Amino acid sequence: MLTFFNEHHGQHRGRYEIFRGELTPCFEKPERADLVVAELGRRGLGQIVTPHGVPLVSLERIHTPRYLHFLRSAWSDWLALDPANAGKDAFPSVWPIRGMRADIEPENFTARMGLYSMDSGTPLTAGTWIAAKTGADCAVNAAHALRLGERGTFALTRPPGHHAGADFFGGYCFLNNAALAAQHLLDDGARRVGILDIDYHHGNGTQSIFYARNDVLCASIHADPRAEYPFYLGHADETGEGAGAGYNMNVPLPKGASQAQWFAALETACIKLASYGPDALVVSLGVDTFAGDPLSHFALQSADFLRIGERIAHLGLPTVFVLEGGYAVAEIGINVVNVLEGFETAA
Numbered sequence: 001m002l003t004f005f006n007e008h009h010g011q012h013r014g015r016y017e018i019f020r021g022e023l024t025p026c027f028e029k030p031e032r033a034d035l036v037v038a039e040l041g042r043r044g045l046g047q048i049v050t051p052h053g054v055p056l057v058s059l060e061r062i063h064t065p066r067y068l069h070f071l072r073s074a075w076s077d078w079l080a081l082d083p084a085n086a087g088k089d090a091f092p093s094v095w096p097i098r099g100m101r102a103d104i105e106p107e108n109f110t111a112r113m114g115l116y117s118m119d120s121g122t123p124l125t126a127g128t129w130i131a132a133k134t135g136a137d138c139a140v141n142a143a144h145a146l147r148l149g150e151r152g153t154f155a156l157t158r159p160p161g162h163h164a165g166a167d168f169f170g171g172y173c174f175l176n177n178a179a180l181a182a183q184h185l186l187d188d189g190a191r192r193v194g195i196l197d198i199d200y201h202h203g204n205g206t207q208s209i210f211y212a213r214n215d216v217l218c219a220s221i222h223a224d225p226r227a228e229y230p231f232y233l234g235h236a237d238e239t240g241e242g243a244g245a246g247y248n249m250n251v252p253l254p255k256g257a258s259q260a261q262w263f264a265a266l267e268t269a270c271i272k273l274a275s276y277g278p279d280a281l282v283v284s285l286g287v288d289t290f291a292g293d294p295l296s297h298f299a300l301q302s303a304d305f306l307r308i309g310e311r312i313a314h315l316g317l318p319t320v321f322v323l324e325g326g327y328a329v330a331e332i333g334i335n336v337v338n339v340l341e342g343f344e345t346a347a
């Protein structure tokens with residue numbers, strides 16, 4: 001397993017997030033990636049390298065130029081409001097809800113934050129752009145390495161990506177690393193790419209990016225959005241539209257779903273992916289399905305993550321793994337590396 005590690009991930013370090021009416025320490029914190037890379041090294045699961053920088057046009061394959069421009073300049077715009085802002089994270093506080101206009105970009109910074117975001121739980125910090133951009137580099141490099149003959153690669157990065165859409169951030173995500181990897185595989189010559197999202201939360205950004213396309217099939221297993229974030233997308237009746245009709249599969253499970261229910265959903269998703277006949281696979285690897293996760297309500301144990309990797313390996317596809325969520329920090333390294341080791345040993 002060749003791993004591309006985002007050495008700049010720690011520059012995205014939120015001071016706090018707004019959770020249940022209070023400012024609380026961020027669940028999505030640098031220790032997450034540091035513990036995964038330490039566990040990878042401890043188990044000797046292949047080479048760990050840093051990525052080459054990819055040009056912005058690679059990001060524009062998925063994200064709008066207007067949004068990318070906003071992200072790149074957001075921190076300096078925030079400081080321009082007041083130099084004292086250097087000591088605070090930036091948050092949106094107003095959004096263009098139904099009936100309001102999203103086509104005109106306001107001059108006001110807070111209004112632009114709202115235009116390009118979906119929640120108030122995602123702090124934007126001084127190092128957010130460099131961390132997110134280097135994460136995108138990891139994802140594109142990991143995809144490219146498949147073409148060079150690797151069977152499995154891993155983009156080890158944070159902030160995560162699967163909630164980020166073509167022109168918005170949220171859910172701790174800024175650039176959609178899984179979507180960038182899938183697009184790069186297509187640009188490298190793949191005819192069809194499958195995406196399997198096994199994070200506890202629905203990958204709304206990934207779904208929305210590919211919803212009208214038939215060259216990427218998205219399959220996601222997640223907590224029912226009636227009860228869990230991102231709330232407004234991820235239902236079973238969302239199966240794609242236009243040319244993409246039939247190329248999106250959501251398998252929502254009730255809060256508190258058992259291990260057996262989860263693995264039955266994995267089987268459903270894998271059968272759908274196999275029937276699609278993709279040339280390559282991208283896995284949005286969230287481990288917040290772990291029973292001990294502080295934000296989530298599924299029941300997987302650490303040993304289950306080995307089985308997940310084995311099942312994915314049985315698809316027989318060149319595979320890019322991209323790190324998404326997982327907030328039980330003490331176990332995140334073991335759980336993530338278990339998936340990768342299960343994949344490697346079942347090869």
Ligand SMILES: [Zn+2]
Pocket residue numbers: 199200201286288324325326
């Ligand atoms: Zn998640």
